[in-house]
Structure formats: structure tokens, C-alpha cells
Amino acid sequence: MNLSSLGLKAIAYRAVYKYFAVSVLSAFVSILVFANGQPRKLSPGSQPFTPTRIDWLTTTLQASLRDDSLQTGGFYLNTTSSDPETVVINVRYSPEVNRKAMNISIGAARQVIQLTAKIYGWEKWVKVREDVQLAKEDGKS
Structure with a gap:
């Protein structure tokens, strides 16, 4: 080579x-x-989803306020929205309910809603309404 x-x-x-x-x-x-x-x-x-402000607020409130003690406390309380600016405190109660305790819970829920709205800076547009009714015989309304 x-x-x-x-x-x-x-x-x-x-x-x-x-x-x-x-x-x-x-x-x-x-x-x-x-x-x-x-x-x-x-x-x-896994797909992204952006809730509306009222959806976010009612979900947050539902997590902290929901009280499902119809059998033990005589009432249950939860929050929903009826329109894009209104949080509704839904209360269903039994005939044996302690009205004073129920009214205290409703008042506390109203304060929590107002405080939470203020924390987010939404207190100017958030309205609160109550829907309080006697529960039907089967415990639902």
C-alpha cells in the first residue's frame, strides 16, 4: 500500500x-x-376549562359552606347561582328544625359569601339571595 x-x-x-x-x-x-x-x-x-367568576365563587363557597345535616340538624344548606351575578343560599329544613340555629347558619353563610367576594374584589357586583323552603317528605326539595 x-x-x-x-x-x-x-x-x-x-x-x-x-x-x-x-x-x-x-x-x-x-x-x-x-x-x-x-x-x-x-x-x-385534562382539557383546559376556565370557569366564569360566578361558577368559581359558588364552587368555592360550596366547598366551605355546604351543610347536609337534614337528619341531625333539621336543615341543609348549599350555594348555587341563579344568574351571572347572584349567589343563592339554598336551605331546606324539616318541621322539627331549630329555627334559631338555622337562621344563624344562614347569616353566617351570607357573611362568608360577602367576605369571599370581597377577597376576590367582586363585592360590587355579587348579589346574595336566599331560597328557604320546607323539605319534602323524602328529604329532598
Whole structure:
């Protein structure tokens, strides 16, 4: 083997190495582009959802105020919204209810609603309404 044939082999190996490196780099870039170009499918529970302010407020209030003690305390209390600006305190009570205790709970709920609205800076538009009714025989209304 002479020096010129070794030089030619070295040049050939460099050319093959260069083509190999370019093809590996091209394959990597293609895979990267393809992977990022595919839309990601989210499961229904992972899809973003932005609640309205009244939805957020009633959910927060429901978590802190809900009282389902119709059998033990004689009434239950929860919060909903009737329109985009009104929080409704729903109360269903049994004939044996301690009215004083129930009224204290309703007053406390009203204060919590007003305080929570103030914390969010929404006190100017949030209205509070009460829906107090005798519970039906089956305990539901």
C-alpha cells in the first residue's frame, strides 16, 4: 500500500463519515419536527376549562359552606347561582328544625359569601339571595 492510496482511503472514509453524520442529523431533525408537529390529544379530564367568576365563587363557597345535616340538624344548606351575578343560599329544613340555629347558619353563610367576594374584589357586583323552603317528605326539595 502506498502513501497515495492511503490518502485516497482517508479521503473516502471522511466523505463516508460526513454523509453518515449528515444522514443521522437529518433523521434526528425529522423525528423532532414530526413529534412536535403532531397535535397532542388530551383526555377529556385534562382539557383546559376556565370557569366564569360566578361558577368559581359558588364552587368555592360550596366547598366551605355546604351543610347536609337534614337528619341531625333539621336543615341543609348549599350555594348555587341563579344568574351571572347572584349567589343563592339554598336551605331546606324539616318541621322539627331549630329555627334559631338555622337562621344563624344562614347569616353566617351570607357573611362568608360577602367576605369571599370581597377577597376576590367582586363585592360590587355579587348579589346574595336566599331560597328557604320546607323539605319534602323524602328529604329532598
